[in-house]
Amino acid sequence: MDTGIRLALTLGQIGAVMVAVLLTVALLTLLERKVLGWMQDRMGPMEVGPYGILQPVADGLKLFFKEDIIPAGANKFMFSLAPVLSLVPALIGFAVIPFGPDWTVDVGGVNFKPFVITDINIGILYILAFASIGAYGIILGGWSSNSKYSLLGGLRSAAQLISYELNVGLSIVGVLLLSSSLSLVTITNAQGGGFWNWYFFAWGSFPQAIAFVVFIISSVAETNRTPFDLPEAESELVAGFFTEYSGMRFAFFFLAEYGNMILVSCVATVLFFGGWHAPFEFLQGPESLHWLTGMFWFTFKVYGFLFLFFWLRATLPRLRYDQLMRFGWKVLLPIALGNIVVTAIVEYIFP
Amino acid sequence: MGTFAFFYFAGIIVATAGMVVAFKNPIYSALALLVMFFHVAGLFVTLHAEFLAIIQILVYAGAILVLYLFVVMLLNLKREEHFHRQLLVGVFLGCVLFAEAVLLVLKGETTLGNSLPAADTSVELTRGNTESIGELLFSTYLFPFELASLILLVAMVGAVILTKKGILEVKN
Numbered sequence: 409m410d411t412g413i414r415l416a417l418t419l420g421q422i423g424a425v426m427v428a429v430l431l432t433v434a435l436l437t438l439l440e441r442k443v444l445g446w447m448q449d450r451m452g453p454m455e456v457g458p459y460g461i462l463q464p465v466a467d468g469l470k471l472f473f474k475e476d477i478i479p480a481g482a483n484k485f486m487f488s489l490a491p492v493l494s495l496v497p498a499l500i501g502f503a504v505i506p507f508g509p510d511w512t513v514d515v516g517g518v519n520f521k522p523f524v525i526t527d528i529n530i531g532i533l534y535i536l537a538f539a540s541i542g543a544y545g546i547i548l549g550g551w552s553s554n555s556k557y558s559l560l561g562g563l564r565s566a567a568q569l570i571s572y573e574l575n576v577g578l579s580i581v582g583v584l585l586l587s588s589s590l591s592l593v594t595i596t597n598a599q600g601g602g603f604w605n606w607y608f609f610a611w612g613s614f615p616q617a618i619a620f621v622v623f624i625i626s627s628v629a630e631t632n633r634t635p636f637d638l639p640e641a642e643s644e645l646v647a648g649f650f651t652e653y654s655g656m657r658f659a660f661f662f663l664a665e666y667g668n669m670i671l672v673s674c675v676a677t678v679l680f681f682g683g684w685h686a687p688f689e690f691l692q693g694p695e696s697l698h699w700l701t702g703m704f705w706f707t708f709k710v711y712g713f714l715f716l717f718f719w720l721r722a723t724l725p726r727l728r729y730d731q732l733m734r735f736g737w738k739v740l741l742p743i744a745l746g747n748i749v750v751t752a753i754v755e756y757i758f759p
Numbered sequence: 760m761g762t763f764a765f766f767y768f769a770g771i772i773v774a775t776a777g778m779v780v781a782f783k784n785p786i787y788s789a790l791a792l793l794v795m796f797f798h799v800a801g802l803f804v805t806l807h808a809e810f811l812a813i814i815q816i817l818v819y820a821g822a823i824l825v826l827y828l829f830v831v832m833l834l835n836l837k838r839e840e841h842f843h844r845q846l847l848v849g850v851f852l853g854c855v856l857f858a859e860a861v862l863l864v865l866k867g868e869t870t871l872g873n874s875l876p877a878a879d880t881s882v883e884l885t886r887g888n889t890e891s892i893g894e895l896l897f898s899t900y901l902f903p904f905e906l907a908s909l910i911l912l913v914a915m916v917g918a919v920i921l922t923k924k925g926i927l928e929v930k931n
Contacts, residue, residue, distance in 0.1 A: 486786065530889060533813040540821025544793065547825065551786065551832050559832065566829045570822060590889055 413518045421525050425502050433666040434464040440718050447722040471662075474655040479554060482652065486552035491653070491660030494545020497538040498667035504531035505674045506593045508684050508702040523684075523699070524593055531592040532584070535675060536577055539630060542668065543569040546632075549661070550649035561648025564638045564729065568629060571736040572636075575626035578744035582619045582751040583607045583679045592675075596683035603687035608680040614754040619747045620680045622740050624716070627672040629736065632665060633717055635724040636732060673713035681709050761805060768802045771795070785831045789824060796820040810889045 438453065438461065445452030453460035478487055508523030521527060528534060543566060550562020586607055587595045595607075604611035608620050629636035638648075650661045677683055684702035686692040693701045727735065771794070778791035796819045803812035896904045 483786075528809060530809050530813050533810070533817065537813050537817040537821055540817060540825070543821070543825050544828075547828055547832070548786070548790075551828075563829065563832060566825055566832075570825055573821070 410516075410518055413516045414520075417515060417518065417520050418525065421522075422503075425507075425525060426499065429499065429502060429667060429670060430663070432670055433663055434468065436666050436669070436714060437467060438463050439714070440721075443715065443718040444722050447719070468659075471655060471659040474658075476655040476657065477652075479652045481554040483552040483554070486548050487652075488657070490545045490549030490552060491657045491664075492545070493548060494542055494664040495660045495667070497542040497545075498664040498671060500538050501535045501671045502674070504528060504534055504592050505671075505678065506596050506683055507706055509698045510593050510597055511699070523702070527591055527593045530590045532580060532590050532595075532675070532679070535671070536573070539576075539668070539671075540569065540573050542664065545661070545664065546649050549653070553649075553652035555652050557651045558649050561638075561651070565632065565649060568632075568636065568638060568732065568736075571733060572626045572629040572740075575622055575736060575740045575744050576630060578741070578748060579619045579622040579626060580679055581744075581748045582614070582616045585748070585751050585755050586610060586613055586616070592678050592683075596678055596685070599682040600685045602689055603682065606680065606682040606685070613758065614751045616680060616747070616751070618743060619751075620676070622744045622747070623680070624676060624713075626736075626740060627676065628717065628720060629732070631668045631672055631717075633669065634721040635726050637726060638729060638732060669714060669717055670710065673710045673717075676713050677706060677709040764805045765802070768798045768805070771798045772802070786828070789828050789831065793820055793824055796824070808888055810892055 441463070442452040442460070453463040456462040456466045478484055503525045504527070506524040506527070510524075510527075511522060513520045513522055546565040546569075547562045550558040550560075550565065553559075583595065584590060587598045589595055589598075599606050603609065607616045609615050609617070632638075650658055653661060684706040686701060686705050691701065691705075692698060775791045775795040775798070779788045779795065782788045782791060796815060800812040800815040803809070803815060
């Protein structure tokens with residue numbers, strides 16, 4: 409009986425999170441075009457619905473009904489597997505993200521945490537591990553298409569992901585040293601009480617602002633966004649690894665990219681900006697309303713980061729391949745390592 | 760439940776490990792290896808070693824195998840043509856190794872199995888195993904740990920020297 413209730417609750421929670429994420433993706437496709445439009449002094453999409461707000465629906469329908477083409481000479485099995493391998497890791501990471509207060513509710517004798525699907529004690533490592541699995545979708549998609557543009561895109565992506573995933577991992581070590589935990593729930597709880605307790609500022613200890621900058625730059629690179637979008641590079645590789653994809657398979661890659669963006673924004677919020685905590689205690693409201701204000705602040709911060717992604721895309725030109733590698737290994741990596749050393753020393757002297 | 764999980768993971772590990780060597784297309788071999796890494800990680804989870812499980816995926820599946828795929832794709836090996844050359848030798852060696860394993864298992868039930876201490880289940884859940892591993896690595900096993908990192912450093916320096924020709928030559 410208990411197992412049944414737990415299963416139902418967990419499945420309901422997973423469903424709710426998936427719906428929220430996919431709705432955000434749909435919203436993002438519109439928001440990105442609107443924001444880019446405004447930054448370039450245009451209107452963005454305006455035709456479908458008032459102010460173009462039904463554009464995501466139209467795009468979704470179009471992708472759904474588009475002919476699914478498998479190129480001649482492509483490896484059919486890998487070609488079908490690659491989009492799935494790319495989408496699943498992007499969505500699976502949301503399992504450990506705390507969206508609201510760390511409450512435990514008793515439902516029919518089962519302890520249930522409403523705002524996090526599962527609080528495993530290695531949450532952040534889990535996200536890193538599955539983020540690195542996402543590379544397989546891109547590499548195999550590029551290889552199986554039997555096209556030189558796709559293959560080049562896949563190869564670039566492999567090199568880029570390996571280089572920048574290291575910087576993501578190293579830049580969060582400072583936060584882990586301060587919180588002495590790998591669980592995202594514990595890390596969030598340690599940052600309550602006001603914005604000076606967020607690890608970006610880390611009052612009374614070494615601020616993780618530098619680590620945050622390294623993290624954000626590396627995350628942009630890991631999600632293949634401009635200015636690090638060499639794997640797709642539409643002007644030189646004709647969309648890179650998904651040149652040959654159409655219809656729903658293309659939609660899967662698309663969902664994976666946006667899902668990864670949301671995931672990275674969630675992780676940045678939780679690690680450096682206090683998760684669901686408000687910047688001041690009085691903005692959090694009474695204890696009984698924490699779920700509402702918590703969700704609000706979390707969403708607010710995540711959308712702030714998503715806006716940053718669009719902003720970067722609108723302002724920065726794409727890096728060249730050798731610049732990308734040099735920047736990752738010779739600039740970001742030493743900074744991240746230095747941050748770990750300094751944080752460890754400060755934390756040892758002033759525990 | 761525990762036994763069922765073990766036999767599921769162990770069965771898939773053996774099957775996919777076999778597929779790694781049996782496939783003629785190196786990309787399929789790499790994918791079979793990926794599935795195997797995940798099931799090894801699953802085996803670690805059933806032992807309450809979540810940290811090891813995630814590190815297994817992060818390091819082996821996330822980094823090493825990606826590099827391997829990278830090389831395979833660069834070399835564009837479609838098929839391994841010399842696949843069946845060593846078949847006889849392979850079968851012979853396989854039989855010998857299998858016989859040794861069977862002998863060891865049969866023997867282990869009487870001597871080796873008894874000498875192993877029973878697993879201490881009282882401590883395992885009181886604290887996270889990340890902390891336990893960290894403490895063990897930096898106290899009891901400090902010397903082997905530092906030795907391993909030194910070997911890795913030597914390998915890294917070696918790789919740099921091998922690829923950067925002329926780094927050791929004196930400039931005239």
